[in-house]
Structures are given as C-alpha cells and as structure tokens.
Amino acid sequence: MLIGQDITVLGAGIGGLAVATALAQRGAQVRVLDQADAIREVGAGLQVSPNGAVVMQALGLGAALDAAAPQARAVVLRDFRRGDEVFRMTLDRADRPYHLTHRADLIEILRQGAQAAGVTVELGRKVIAVEPGDAEARLTFEGGATEAVPLLIGADGLHSPSRAALNPATRPFFTGQVAWRCTIPLDKPDTPPEATVHMGPGRHIVTYPLRGGELMNVVAVEERDGWAAEGWNHKDRPEILRAAFADFAPEIRDLLFRADGVYLWGLFRHPVAKHWSQGRVALLGDAAHPTLPFLAQGANMALEDAWVLADALDQEDDIATAFTRYAGLRRKRVARIVEAASRNAENYHLRPGPYRAAAHLALRLGGRFAPQLAANRFEWLYGHDVTRAR
Numbered sequence: 001m002l003i004g005q006d007i008t009v010l011g012a013g014i015g016g017l018a019v020a021t022a023l024a025q026r027g028a029q030v031r032v033l034d035q036a037d038a039i040r041e042v043g044a045g046l047q048v049s050p051n052g053a054v055v056m057q058a059l060g061l062g063a064a065l066d067a068a069a070p071q072a073r074a075v076v077l078r079d080f081r082r083g084d085e086v087f088r089m090t091l092d093r094a095d096r097p098y099h100l101t102h103r104a105d106l107i108e109i110l111r112q113g114a115q116a117a118g119v120t121v122e123l124g125r126k127v128i129a130v131e132p133g134d135a136e137a138r139l140t141f142e143g144g145a146t147e148a149v150p151l152l153i154g155a156d157g158l159h160s161p162s163r164a165a166l167n168p169a170t171r172p173f174f175t176g177q178v179a180w181r182c183t184i185p186l187d188k189p190d191t192p193p194e195a196t197v198h199m200g201p202g203r204h205i206v207t208y209p210l211r212g213g214e215l216m217n218v219v220a221v222e223e224r225d226g227w228a229a230e231g232w233n234h235k236d237r238p239e240i241l242r243a244a245f246a247d248f249a250p251e252i253r254d255l256l257f258r259a260d261g262v263y264l265w266g267l268f269r270h271p272v273a274k275h276w277s278q279g280r281v282a283l284l285g286d287a288a289h290p291t292l293p294f295l296a297q298g299a300n301m302a303l304e305d306a307w308v309l310a311d312a313l314d315q316e317d318d319i320a321t322a323f324t325r326y327a328g329l330r331r332k333r334v335a336r337i338v339e340a341a342s343r344n345a346e347n348y349h350l351r352p353g354p355y356r357a358a359a360h361l362a363l364r365l366g367g368r369f370a371p372q373l374a375a376n377r378f379e380w381l382y383g384h385d386v387t388r389a390r
C-alpha cells in the first residue's frame with residue numbers, strides 16, 4: 001500500500017524519474033533529489049526498446065515518446081570497410097515499438113510525467129553518503145548537512161553512493177575498450193530510422209538518426225590497453241576519433257569529418273550488485289547493475305526496475321518483503337542482459353580471417369533465409385513485459 005507513504009528517490013535520471021512517477025501514481029508522496037543544478041540537455045542517443053517502451057506506456061507517457069522519437073525500422077550490421085550489409089533485423093512491429101531517442105528528450109518526458117503525478121524535484125542536492133537503517137535512511141549532503149528519510153530509493157547511477165553503502169567491496173575493471181560519443185548535425189529528414197553498426201577489427205561504430213534526421217547519434221568503440229577514469233564527460237579531440245576510424249567506409253569517414261563536441265569514456269565492467277537493498281534503502285538502474293552499452297539496455301533496465309519496484313511496494317505491506325520480491329524478480333534478468341551486452345563487443349570486433357568470414361557468412365545467410373530466427377533470438381529481451389508479469 002503506497003497511499004500517503006513518504007518516499008525519497010535519489011537521482012532524477014531515467015530510473016529515478018520513472019520510479020517516482022510510478023509510486024506517485026499509486027498514491028505515494030514522492031520527492032526526488034539530484035546533484036545537478038538543472039535537468040538539462042546531457043548525453044546523446046538512447047534506444048528505448050519494446051521492453052522499456054511498455055513501461056513508458058504504462059506510465060501514461062507512450063504518446064509523448066511516440067511524438068518525440070520515431071519508431072526504428074531496423075538494426076543493420078555492416079562490414080566496416082565496404083559498408084555492405086551483413087545482417088538486418090527488422091523492428092517495425094506496430095505492437096513492439098522500438099524508439100531511437102535523445103536522452104534529453106526522454107528525461108524531459110519523464111520529468112513532465114513526474115510533475116503531473118505530483119512528484120517534487122529538488123536540484124543542487126549532492127549526496128556524499130548514505131546510511132541504511134532499519135527504521136530510516138540517513139543522507140549526508142555535500143557541505144555536511146544530514147537528513148533522515150523513511151524510505152530511500154537509490155537511483156543515483158554509475159557512481160552511486162547508495163550502491164557503495166550497500167556493497168562496499170565491489171570494484172569495476174577496465175574492459176580494454178573506450179567509446180566516443182557525439183551527435184552530428186544532419187538535417188536530413190529522409191534518413192531511414194535505422195540503427196547501423198559498422199563492424200571492424202577491434203572497433204565498431206553505431207550510428208542512428210535522432211529527432212527526425214536533425215542529428216546523427218554516434219557511439220564509436222575501440223579496443224585499448226589502458227584507461228584511468230570512468231565517466232561520461234571526458235572531452236576528446238575529434239581528430240583522434242577520425243584517425244581511429246580512418247579505414248572505415250566513406251559514409252563513416254564523411255560523417256566523422258563533421259564531428260565536434262566529442263566525448264570519450266572508458267568502458268568498465270561492474271558486477272551486478274550483490275545487495276540490492278538493506279533496511280530502508282533499495283537500489284535500481286545503473287546503481288544496481290551498470291552495463292556496457294553494446295545491447296543498448298541501460299535505460300531500458302532502469303525503466304523495468306522502476307515498474308517492478310513500485311509494483312512490489314504497492315503489493316506488499318512490509319517493506320523488506322517488497323524489496324525481496326523486487327530483487328527476486330529482477331536479478332536473473334538483469335544479469336543475463338549485462339552478460340549478453342558484454343559478449344556483443346567480441347562479436348562486432350572480429351579480426352579479418354577465416355573465423356570472421358565464416359561468422360559474417362552465417363549472419364548473411366541467416367538474415368536472408370531465416371529472418372524470423374533472428375527476431376526470435378531477441379524475444380527473451382524485447383518480448384518481456386514487466387507491466388503484465390506478476
């Protein structure tokens with residue numbers, strides 16, 4: 001029962017705003033705290049796959065998402081040098097919308113949804129420590145102020161202080177891959193709404209149009225020996241990105257020639273958190289299970305978590321039972337997704353040689369003669385509807 005319950009959500013990101021909305025729609029009094037001074041345009045493209053889109057629909061935000069982000073037609077794998085098609089997975093099922101969206105647009109839709117549900121958002125509130133207790137959770141803010149709250153949801157992302165409080169011993173490791181991201185002005189409304197992966201030895205680049213062809217979203221991954229910091233916001237020089245992909249097909253070189261405002265980040269692997277809750281604190285989204293971007297599921301898992309956690313808190317009278325139910329429903333699925341995302345990079349980065357030729361031939365033949373098999377391979381991922389499963 002959530003009516004009148006006082007719930008604090010740490011983090012006004014995708015998972016935080018979604019869980020706040022879901023809880024407030026069920027009658028809770030919800031407050032969201034975020035370190036940022038403003039909810040503003042950060043990040044780049046995000047793919048909202050059908051398993052995330054069902055949550056947006058259940059929150060009453062499906063129409064807003066449809067209006068902001070066109071439905072994708074396909075994911076296409078291409079050879080890096082010639083650009084020819086190796087494999088195509090069509091995504092145009094009307095009952096399974098797959099959206100290519102801008103992170104800022106998704107955040108704005110969720111923010112409006114939260115506001116309409118009566119959620120309050122407090123910005124400029126950076127938390128530096130979380131102490132989970134049996135009757136309350138204590139937050140320490142930058143500057144030293146403290147506050148006790150009856151129930152805290154830690155949706156505070158990759159560098160989550162909530163996760164650190166519940167799982168002090170875990171350490172991520174560098175995967176040997178770095179990724180650049182940028183958006184490039186395109187102004188081509190006729191660009192097909194497809195996500196394309198050019199696969200090269202030790203490198204791949206994902207491109208897809210945003211906002212009806214106004215921008216092209218780019219995520220480019222390269223294998224490297226060393227890297228120091230993890231985070232989204234390290235600026236890099238566009239020449240370095242161009243040099244790394246200089247032997248890719250002309251359409252990629254032409255696109256990168258216009259790249260500016262390029263960010264580079266080191267890709268680290270984190271174990272899925274062992275402890276998802278303690279006392280009056282529960283984790284969700286990246287705070288519980290950061291993932292590599294190779295399956296485009298970070299935001300989708302956060303949306304799924306948000307729905308399941310709100311539902312568990314609504315169904316169960318006791319908070320500990322609700323938290324156990326939530327983790328029980330989510331742990332296996334997110335572990336499978338995180339693992340599948342980690343494996344994808346290896347598939348994209350095959351070195352030239354007989355193994356790569358055979359793998360690409362198998363994909364080509366599979367795509368041509370058994371396209372349904374390819375779609376079926378992802379049924380477990382995209383066909384999962386947390387708003388129906390109980």
Ligand SMILES: Cc1cc2nc3c(=O)[nH]c(=O)nc-3n(C[C@H](O)[C@H](O)[C@H](O)COP(=O)(O)OP(=O)(O)OC[C@H]3O[C@@H](n4cnc5c(N)ncnc54)[C@H](O)[C@@H]3O)c2cc1C
Pocket residue numbers: 010011012013014015016033034035036042043044045046047103125126127128155156157158159160161181232284285286287293296297298299302
């Ligand atoms: C700046 C940024 C850009 C991103 N860009 C992309 C992208 O282009 N493509 C992609 O696929 N994924 C991107 N991601 C990751 C993707 O958005 C996540 O997988 C997904 O958002 C997970 O949702 P979440 O709610 O768990 O975390 P997030 O959406 O990351 O939200 C976490 C929120 O918690 C807040 N927060 C963190 N620490 C504190 C603290 N100590 N005190 C108070 N508030 C705190 C943050 O300000 C943030 O608003 C980005 C994430 C960030 C933060």
